Amino acid sequence: MNGRHTAHGAAPEPAGADRTLLDLPEVLPPDDPGSLVLRNPAPPRQGRPCGNPRCRRPVGTHYPGTRVRYEGFCPNCGTRYSLRPQLRSGEPLDGGRYEVRGPLAYGGLGWVYLAVDTRLRNRPIVLKGVLNPLDTEARERMLEERDRMIAINHESIVRIFDYVPHEPGDSRIPADYIVMEYVGGRSLRGILKDAGRPPGPFGPGEPLTLEHVARYGCRILGALEVLHDRGLVYSDMKPDNVIHRGRGVVLIDLGGVQRPDDLDRTPVTTKGYAAPEVEEGREPPTVAHDIHTVGRTLEELAAAAVDGAAGAGQGHDSFHRLVERATHAKPERRFSSAAEMSEQLEGVLRELISLRTGRQYTRPSGVFAPTPALLDAGLGAVPGIERWLGRRAAAYRKAFGSPPLDPGRPAPSRVAVGLPVPLPRRDDPAGVQLRLPAPQGPRAVVRQLESFLDGEGQDPSVEVRLRLCRAHLEVRDQMPPGDREHGSRLREAERRLREAEEILGLPSGRESVPDWRIAWHRGLVRLARDEVAAAEKHFEEVHGALPGEYAPKLALGYCAEHRDALDRAERYYHAVWRRNTQQGSAAFGLARVHLARGEREEAADVLERVPPMSRHYDAARIAAVRIRAARLSPGREGLPDRSDLAAVQREMPRLALDAGERARLEAEIREWALDWIQKATAADGDAPARGADGAGGAHLAELGGPLFGGRPGEPPTERALRMLLSRFFRDLARQPGVDRARSEHLVDCSNAVFPRTWFVRPAEEPTR
Structure with a gap:
């Protein structure tokens, strides 16, 4: 998405999208499960630990140039071992209820066999035993797996049905088996292999994409959340342990499931997926370790996806940022839970789909509250009387030149108080109070929260201090720049932010922090100081922590726009806008980017696509009309063309404006039209001629009508436009509240713009 985007609109999200968002391409089970049985089953090449708890040296390990001993005695302690499959095809278990078909694979602890349940019409089931039946620790783990997992019933976790002991009756070793x-x-793992060869994992025309990978991740994280809620960790997540079944996934091989506080067990992990602190033996598997293994799994899948290369678009950038956080070397920098990671990954998935299809896939954020503020400095508003008070009356004489349109980029300090607001954390001591309706006005908020701090207990609230930081910035924003409190309010905001950092144990001078809330508020304070480059660095931190959220992208879009990095700004604004067309601030940001490039049609188009249910709909319609009518640059090429003015004429009656607003907007449009018509008509101001855009008089006739001062079907004239503008200035001069000096200036403008005549225009005394 590094190129320019012209089609910014998005169709509504399809009905039932939430239900089907995580659906994967359907994968059907094989017609004959027996086809999955291994013909030449071989134990793992890395061997297994010795069954003697006091030894645990590896046995059955493959060494180059030597023959592997899959059965025998530990060379270190002499304990017997066997790593070969213990069950044979056709062998009955549990009095004949289960009949073995053969080995399917080996897991972290044991062999897995295909069997059938003879009492249920030979329904396929799976038997799982330990890889080395003489390994007492492995057997205990299998029993724990049975006890812990038999009560869990989740669509993405393999179910355990039964448990049977089995004595073969020959020289083979008796063992116990879980029925699954x-x-x-x-x-x-099979999907990965198929991704690199035709016809692909899902058939012709549907290769593995990042959207599929994100769906896999959300499904996996949903299953892990169930385990984590029960105080368990999965420990050994990798592509081999996830089965794509139907339109979902199922986690298998639960032998590594354990409690994080179980320090006496040797964790079941796989090198390359395990977190550094676990792989190096410094810590047992934790939730942070599981998060790391999911990140590594997604990273491996993404590398095989056809669109998995980093930098291929904003959605892809968001995905890779998510993986970077999940696999961070420091556990505290990873996602705090499977639920948090899943929420962000689903946000990334919605972004990927929206950018690809142009449809909205939005959902309310669980992290940021929507804001009524529009990040615009006047593009979407009807100009006030001040627009004409700063003009010299002489400018309205014959050689008229209308001023270019101000694109309305807001000041950084205004953006600091207009961005979305973080929702308070529920585990904060004041979390409940902060979610209640706040008093009206930022000064009242400051008084309320200051009184809360006066009675604060032993548990200090980070959220109250962050809210105070924002409230002081809001009070400051309402003051005139020269107010004596202007600087003190900013210092108070910074002081409350430092207090929040101290509560969290974060050094204030440290640039990068693990808590995104602090980074977000540091960015707001930097914006309030007009230090946009420094603010951008903090918002980058937030984007890395919350890649599925639109708020940091909105902030980064503004920062990039402020330093004229238009392609980067467009990429961020576009990602927000595609996902939710009600985000008026993103629409206005995109429009400003297009205006900076001189792209009138694209700028107006994006604003015209803001839907009626958006609170910024009216502002967007006004802005679109102004853009189509305006001079965009001082030169002749900055003027609109005939089709733009025709669109303005059609749209003006539909705008919801009061009489005063309509009069001022019409006057602004007529000024630009006057500038245009001077170049589209003959020198005498009345005879139609071929104009700046090559339009002859016949084509100009479509602009006939009251807006441009002509009769329907007749071309507009410079004389008619000047008459309308002259009348507007005199009406404006008579309005209540216009003082004598302003009134005289407006009358001078009226006289200057009035068409030249041999007669003396009668003087009119303006009323006050």
């Missing part, structure tokens, strides 16, 4: 659900489908 048969999960027909393909492992993500």
Whole structure:
């Protein structure tokens, strides 16, 4: 998405999109499950730990140039071991209820066999035993797996049905087996292999994409959340342990599931997926470790996706930022929970789909509250009387030159109080109070929160101090720049932010912090100081922590726009706008980017696509009309063309304006039209001629009508426009509240713009 975007509109989100958002391409189980049985099953090349708890040296390990001993005695302690499959095809278990078909694979702890339940019409099931039946620790783990998982019933976690002991009756070793659900489908390892060869994992025309990868991640995280809520960690997440079944996934191989506080067990992990602190033996598996393994799994899948290269678009950038946070070397920098990561990943998925399809896939944020503020400095407003008070009356004489349109980029200090507001954390001591309706006005908010701090208990609130930081910035924004309190309010905002940092134990001078809330408020304070480049760095931190949220993208879009990095600004604004066309601030940001490039049609188009249910709909319609009518640059090429003025004429009656607003907007449009008509008519101001855009008199006739001073079907004239503007200035001079000096100036403008005549125009005394 590094190029320019012209089609910014988005169709409404399809009905039922929330229900089907996470659906994957359907993968059907094989017609014959027996086709999955291994013909030549081989134990893992890395071997297994010795079954003697006091030894645990690896046995059955493959070394180059030597023959592997899958059965025998530990060379270190002499304990017997066997790593070969213990069950044979056709062998009965549990009095004949289960009949073995053969080995399917080996997991972290044991062999997995396909079998059938003879009492249920030979329904396929799976039997799982330990890889080395003489390993007492592995057997205990299998029993724990049975006890912990048999009560869990979740569509994305393999179900455990039964548990059976089995004595073969020959020289083979007696063992116990878990009876599990048969999960027909393909492992993500198989999906990875198929992604690199035709016809692909899902058939012709549907390769593996980042959208598929994001769906896999959301499904996996949903299953892990169930385990984490029960105080368990999965420990060994990798593509081999996830089966794509139907339109969803199922986690298998639960042998590594354990409690984070179980320090006596050797964790079941896989090198390359395990978090550094676990792989190096410094910590047992934790939720942070599981987050890391999911990140590594997604990273591997993304590398095989056809659109998985970093930098291929804003949605892809968001995805890779999510993976970077999940796999951060420091556990405290990763997502705090599977639920948090899933929420952000779903946001990234919605962004990917919206950017690809042009449809809205939006959902209310669980992190930021929507703001009524519009990040615009007047583009979407009807100009006030001040627009004409600063003009010299002489400018309205024959050689008229209308001023270019101000694109309305807001000041950084205004953006600091207009961005979306972070929702207070529920675990904050004042979380409940802060979610209640606040008093009207920022000064009242400051008084309320200051009184709260006076009675604060032993648990200090970070959220109250962050809210005070924003409230002081809001009070400051309402003051005139020269107010004596202007500087003190900014210092108070900074003081409250430092207090929040101290409560969290964060050094105030440290640039990068693990808590995105602090980074966000640092960015706001920097904006209030007009230090946009410094603010951008803090918002980058927030975007890295919350890649599925639109608020940091909105902030980054503004920062990029402020330093004229138009392509970067467009990319961020576009991502927000595509996902939710009600985001008026993103629409106005995109329009300003297009105006900076001189792209009138594109700027107006994006604002015309703001939907009626948006609170910024009226402002967007006004802005679109002004853009189509305006001079965009001082030169002749900055003027509108005939089709733009015709669109303005059609749209003006539909705008919801009071009489005064309509008169002022019409006057502004007529000024630009006068500038245009001077170049589209003959020198005497009345005879139609071929104008600046090549339009002859016949084409100019479509502009006939009251807006441009002509009769329907007749071309507008410079004389008619000047008459209308002269009348507007005199009406404006008579308005209540216009003092004598202003009134005289407006009358001078009226006289200057009035068409030249041999007769003396009668003087009119303006009323006050």
